Amino acid sequence: MFSATNHEKTKKDQQNIQDSENQTSLKPLYLRSVISNFGNGVMSPFTSIYAIELGASATEMGWFRSLNNLFANVLQIPWGMISDKFGKRVYFIILGGILTALFWLPMIYVKNSHELLFLVASQAFVGSMVSPTWSALIGDMVHQSVRGTVTATINAAASAGSIIATLLSGYVIQAFGAATSSKYTVPLILATVCGIIASLTMLTLREPKRIRTQRYRGMKLILKENIYFRTFCYVTILHSFFMTLAWPIFPITTVRVTEDNAVQIAYLSAVQGSVSLIVRRFVGRLADRAGRKPLIIFGRAGIVVVPIIYAIATNVYYLYAVDFTVGILASASEIAVFAYLLDIVPEEQRATSIALYNTINGFSSFVGSLTGGYMADFALSIGFGENGSLQFVYAISAVGRLACGLLFMKIREPYKYPSTIRREIGEMMHEDSERIKKGLEEIEEKGEIAEESLKKDLEWFENILGPKEDKEKR
Secondary structure: OOOHHHHHHHHHHHHHHHHHHHHOOOHHHHHHHHHHHHHHHHHHHHHHHHHHHOOOOHHHHHHHHHHHHHHHHOOHHHHHHHHHHHOOOHHHHHHHHHHHHHOOHHHHHOOOHHHHHHHHHHHHHHHHHHHHHHHHHHHHHOOHHHHHHHHHHHHHHHHHHHHHHHHHHHHHHHHOOOOOOHHHHHHHHHHHHHHHHHHHHHHHOOOOOOOOOOOOOOHHHHHHHOHHHHHHHHHHHHHHHHHHOOHHHHHHHHHHHOOOOHHHHHHHHHHHHHHHHHHHHHHHHHHHHHOOHHHHHHHHHHOOHHHHHHHHOOOHHHHHHHHHHHHHHHHHHHHHHHHHHHHHOOHHHHHHHHHHHHHHHHHHHHHHHHHHHHHHHHHHHOOOOHHHHHHHHHHHHHHHHHHHHHHHHHOOOOOOOOOOHHHHHHHHHHHHHHHHHHHHHHHHHHHHHHHHHHHHHHHHHHHHHHHHHHHHHO
């Protein structure tokens, strides 16, 4: 049996969620996440495939991923500073979201991978104002004790929209066959419309009162004064490099080695999204009750399985397995990392600090993706063969992911948490078993009531027929 104290703490957490929602409605955040991710789900999983179909090499895919990562983060610091200075988040989210959505339309008319690369990088550039302000807005509106739970719920709602969109888009793209640009027309238009609508929903949000501000003191001072933040950034730089090393060649394996079609690629995204949707129900509570650090280590170190499975993949079923695994690992780490960042950065520099983290991560990802692309082409040029060159990069990425993932053990929690992972998992299993038991009892009770009602109906029916049969016999 679990103590009453745990149930009291759970009730307190639920009350904190309720208080946050009562103070300022979070409904626009959920609505924006669902619609926005529906739009992104329509096209984002296929953008790299589009580039490969337009003839992009491993080096070009390195530039494709690296510039996308760089431009998505390069302006986040100034945007974060402006947002912190004026205490406003919503305007940046709306403007950035609309501009990002409009960049989908020109992709209908691209003729080669270089044109697509330019548009994707430009889209990431204008959308860089959204990430720090979105993160800071959630930090402003949600209590620390339930940030993991609320973030998990928002992400779960977003995943539901993305899964449906990706499956729909996969069937549409496959239906158009080999016509490279025309088969992406409908998804690109739908992505544009959804992005604009999602941004406009934020007009209904009642933003919290202006937060207190302070003069921006420089990146070096932010890192110097905050040991939690500094350690996390340094470890992230190393991990991001090795993680993104393999990013440019994942689509090459998907298209040229396992030869997946659009529907199968949609299924891959749907598998990952569906697993994430289920896992997020538990991860948010674990992060809030047992701490962020265990989940971060689990997700960051566990991601080593991805390049390993891609290296040995010969058909799409290997990739289904890896996306199932990623759904678990990504859910654990993304929610925990987001909540951890909001915990360790000061409120008055929240958007600036998160922008700094994203920028550092972006530069590391830029170098990693670029290195991975060139490394694969270099291995190919010295005789490794196409598959061997991919496996060479996957091996280096795997070793680096594991080693740097374990380095996250060096980070420290700024708060003490009331429980442990094992205890919370045990309690959740107990609660679920009690819920199932109660549900079965209710079903059994309803069955008994229905059976009793049926007996009464049969008795009534027999009573009606009885006199009639006696009369016929006479």
